[in-house]
Amino acid sequence: MNTISLIIQNAGNTLRSESESIAKSIDLLTEEFAQAVIKIFETKGRLIITGIGKSAHIATKIAATLNSTGTPSAFMHAAEAVHGDLGMVTPADIILCISNSGNSPEIKVLVPLLKRDGNILIAMTANKDSFLGKNADYVINSYIERESCPNNLAPTNSTTVQLALGDAIATSLMELRGFKAEDFAKFHPGGALGKKLLLKVENILDSNNKPQVGIETPIKDVIVEISGKRLGVTAVLENEKIVGIITDGDIRRMLQNQSDFMALKAKDIMSSTPKTIEKTALVSEALGILENYSITQLVVTDCGKYAGIIHLHDILKEGIV
Known part of the structure; x- marks a missing residue:
């Protein structure tokens, strides 16, 4: 087998192994998981998420996901906690401690300190009988049969399952909160996602560049208006009401079909x-x-009155597509 084929085979085995671990974790969900989620939902404080090693990296991602979906959260590194960061924990907070083994030295030192003020402690561990599991109020089982690492050492399947369980917690809380797209937009005002959820037509409309003609406007003047405003279109108004539109395409078709067009008016070719x-x-x-x-242009109205033209290029410039 050549190197390329070997790499593809190995990658496929890893993805298959990790996906199977996630699938098997579904059967490990119990009422205890649901009770832990309810406690997080009901708390008046934050969810403090802690861990050591690779689990710490997973914890930061879970905290970020929860913050963006309506659950105030903060990451606390297990090693730094015993050197002052415990000060961030208030009596109203709930703590989620992530550790695959549940028996690492840092976790054994930290757990009694987390419990001393009566905070609810939720464990996410693959070993329910570990020090962490036995001292937690609720245990979320992240058991895996083995890592996809060839040596069964590097955290692979274990961290993937932790990450997936974190997402499961987040989506469960979203359901409990009735979290909608409008709520999501409040926490994501920047970038393409924020613009898609928040940006309104009036925010990008150039109200000073409003191509318009009357129904009796001669074709020559219509062409001048379309060319001058550079939007490829003009609105046709009668008594300040929108009665039609003429695009540069309409002009081209008129030139192809009419040998004598100078006598035509806007009303003769408008849509x-x-x-x-x-x-x-x-x-x-x-x-x-x-x-x-x-189409590439839309007529914009303000309570039914003509407000301007929005062009596809205006939207593309905002990076929404």
């Missing part, structure tokens, strides 16, 4: 059913309309 969107709508909604109708 009388323009696609519109309120300026208070989300930009993601505007994008959906553009994609659904395979």
Whole structure:
């Protein structure tokens, strides 16, 4: 077997092994898991998540996920806890301690200190009979048969299961809180995700660049308006009401089909059913309309009145797509 094939085979074995470990952890979920989640949900404080080694890295990710989904959390490194970081724990906090063995020296030192003020201690461990397991109020079983590491030493399956269980805790809490996309947006205002959930049409609309003509406007002036505003379109208004739209495509088709077009007016070539969107709508909604109708511009309204034009390029510049 050549090197490439060997690598692919090994990678496949690892992914298969880890996925099987996650699948088997489903059967290890008990009422104790549910009770632990309920305690986290009911607490008036935070969830303090601690661990040592690779479990500490998993703990930081779980804390980040929980913070972004409505459960105030903080990471506390097990080694640093005994050197002052225990001061971050308040009586109202619940503690989640992650340790595969549950018997590491740092955990044995830390656990009695975590319990001394009466805080609820939740253990996530593969060994329910470990020091951590026996001293915890609730145990989340993260048992695995073996690591996918060839030597059965490097944390692989164990940390994958820990991470998956952390996600299971987070999603369970989201369900209990009735956590919606709108709530998620509050914690993710930056980047493409935040913009998709929060950015409104009015936030990117150039209200000073509003191409518009009347129904009796000569074609020559229509062309000048479309070219001058550089949006490839103009709205057609009558008595300040939107009655149509003319795009640069309409102009091209007119030039192909009409040998004498100078006598034509805007009303002669406009589309009388323009696609519109309120300026208070989300930009993601505007994008959906553009994609659904395979168009590049939308007429924007403000309580039914003409407010301007939003172009697909405006949305692309925001990085939402």
